[in-house]
Amino acid sequence: MSEVTVPYAAQVRGLNKSFGDGASRIHVLKDVDMEVRQGDITMLIGPSGCGKTTLISILAGTLKPDAATQELTVLGQDLRQMSMGAITRFRAQNIGFIFQAFNLIPTLSLAENVSVPLLIRGVRAGAAEKKAREVLALVGLGDRAKSRPNQLSGGQQQRVAIARALVHEPRLIICDEPTAALDAKNGQLVMELFENVARSPERAVLIVTHDNRIFPHANRIASMDDGRIVEVHDIDASHPLPENLRHGFHQ
Numbered sequence: 001m002s003e004v005t006v007p008y009a010a011q012v013r014g015l016n017k018s019f020g021d022g023a024s025r026i027h028v029l030k031d032v033d034m035e036v037r038q039g040d041i042t043m044l045i046g047p048s049g050c051g052k053t054t055l056i057s058i059l060a061g062t063l064k065p066d067a068a069t070q071e072l073t074v075l076g077q078d079l080r081q082m083s084m085g086a087i088t089r090f091r092a093q094n095i096g097f098i099f100q101a102f103n104l105i106p107t108l109s110l111a112e113n114v115s116v117p118l119l120i121r122g123v124r125a126g127a128a129e130k131k132a133r134e135v136l137a138l139v140g141l142g143d144r145a146k147s148r149p150n151q152l153s154g155g156q157q158q159r160v161a162i163a164r165a166l167v168h169e170p171r172l173i174i175c176d177e178p179t180a181a182l183d184a185k186n187g188q189l190v191m192e193l194f195e196n197v198a199r200s201p202e203r204a205v206l207i208v209t210h211d212n213r214i215f216p217h218a219n220r221i222a223s224m225d226d227g228r229i230v231e232v233h234d235i236d237a238s239h240p241l242p243e244n245l246r247h248g249f250h251q
């Protein structure tokens with residue numbers, strides 16, 4: 001796919017998503033407008049069940065929005081117009097998605113797990129594994145490349161999932177609670193990796209989180225409630241983290 005210069009990594013307008021039919025139909029996302037800027041770490045916060053995972057799943061192309069959606073542009077592509085097959089190929093090339101469940105393959109070593117996005121892109125196994133070991137070292141697991149996922153703690157598995165999302169240097173990283181299982185030291189390590197990604201040209205990081213420890217790493221914090229974006233804070237030298245977020249996000 002050709003590289004296109006776009007002002008936003010993602011832009012949605014009037015995004016709607018419902019689940020179910022008839023009387024059991026629930027309207028989860030209600031005319032959501034949102035931009036994810038390149039160069040930013042954008043954080044999405046909000047109470048449980050307000051629609052955060054649904055929104056990032058649509059941005060990552062694993063869920064389709066309702067037809068009544070005005071715009072869904074990710075890295076310059078209109079996902080509404082693409083088939084699920086085309087979206088799957090687009091995601092493999094361009095998006096690193098870190099799920100709440102780590103989705104590691106239990107029968108593969110850590111190095112093999114982290115190699116998967118490169119193998120999908122046609123990188124040869126030896127080169128893929130070499131790169132995978134380099135990225136495992138970045139998340140502090142360089143000496144565990146041959147271990148299997150079930151030999152690791154939850155926090156270590158989370159770092160493997162992060163390594164797998166970074167290994168193919170995707171243009172957009174989308175993560176659901178990437179630091180939930182991490183102690184302060186590893187949380188800081190992971191956020192520094194995300195900052196490096198966001199600083200690279202034409203890259204962006206979008207994080208769903210309840211973890212107030214990482215709010216100081218955000219350039220933008222969007223708050224959701226009941227299927228809508230209700231507040232957006234841009235944070236920079238002249239706009240510090242708002243007082244209510246400095247003291248954590250309370251549900």
Ligand SMILES: Nc1ncnc2c1ncn2[C@@H]1O[C@H](COP(=O)(O)OP(=O)(O)OP(=O)(O)O)[C@@H](O)[C@H]1O
Nearest residue numbers: 019020026028046047048049050051052053054055
């Ligand atoms: N596949 C589905 N079928 C039916 N309802 C769903 C489905 N996925 C999500 N929902 C509903 O959509 C709403 C939003 O869920 P979502 O997982 O997006 O919330 P969230 O903000 O990410 O919550 P949390 O912080 O607890 O992870 C919830 O009411 C949930 O039950």
